[in-house]
Amino acid sequence: MREAAHSHESFRPTLIQSRRDPSSAVRSEVIPAGEPWLATVCRGQTFRIIDLEGNQAVDTLFFNAANSEERYSAVDTIRSQGRLYLTTGTQLLSNDGNVMLTITADTCGRHDTLGGACSAESNTVRYALEKRHMHSCRDNFLLALAHSGLNITKRDLPSNINFFMNVPITPAGKLTFADGISAAGRYVELQAEMDVIVLISNCPQLNNPCNAYNPTPVRVMVWDAL
């Protein structure tokens, strides 16, 4: 694993491998760099995201497939586990306090849920007014939803998960976008505890190190319950 870029970061994660056999997956697809992906994962199924080339942020949201008003909640998840970062054992909670998915394996070590998704508008603030035209995760979310036929809109976009992204917070409250701690082939695996709609933007951000300034493809795989 690459050494952390910041000296305050003494955290050493526990890495948990999965026993799932890739050849038995019922679904295996590549999401090209910068593109959205929308699918349903059923209760009991296992869902894996693989960082194929390393240091690729995967902006992800989950909705209850039966009622999209119930959705992933970053603050409920953080509060429930009393910890900021997500890794094996983390239960992803909804705004109704129900467990939507559980992280069952993680060879990256930790994932962010504070950093949110990039948008054309926040790019103008964070980088320059003339960055507005650049492709963004929120535009991916909105376009995937617009074509989905689902009654899910901008109103339903809360703070998301950024798998493989490294956003350390210091005890003094400083927030930085640090170099990634992920690498080629690292993955995170989740078991669905309810039928969920998965909405992903494979992040197109070119202006900060969340994708090592070079967005790359990721693979998603699904297994049926054992």
Added chain:
Amino acid sequence: MSASRADRLLWEEHLHGGAHWSGLARRGVKLRLTDVTGGANISALFYNYEERLERYNMADTLKAQHTAFLTEGCVCYSDMGRILCSITEDTCGWHDTFCGVSNAAMVQARFGATRFQEQRNDYYKNGYDSLLNELGKYGLGKRDVVANVNFFSKVVTDDAGDLHFDARNSRPGAYVDLRFEMNTLVILATCQHPFDPALEYRPREVRVTAFATAPTAEDDVCRMRCAENQRGFRNTETLYL
């Protein structure tokens, strides 16, 4: 604790502990939130009054200013790259942004079951239902609840990301001034912070004081905090040209 000379008092309200409140704060209005007894918590959400789909965005607020908490000089960003309000003065020093609010199950598990029939208006309130109650008055609901600010509460993280609540963060009389840069629907709930370790239900009272205040200056402390905020103010001012 006098307001700036340019400020003109508009109104003042006391909120009980466990209260919920909402109202319009127009561009140019400053709301002073005061922790009357110390140990208060005010959960807050902000929406563009004219376009409620535009709302406070925790992630954009933190990323633009490279901070995990809010204090004097910080601003609250909407999801549209604009500034809903600026923190022009803060005698507390730290306001939590990522712990959310309590809900009915948590409050019952910690403090016991209560209901109006026996307790009348002293039944135990929770943050989530308090926010929903106010949002419902504007046709808003669960879909509109996002990560909120918890004024007067401090939660720090260690290197592993574990969270630690600082029960001594806010002293009696501490206040924070929010200068509104947009016409904003303000939703407040004065329930205890979800990590408040108090063994008894004891939400604290707060005071909300509104002033008419001067337009944001070119050398304003919030504007000058970082280049990001200068661009955020530019985006906001464009909306009102």
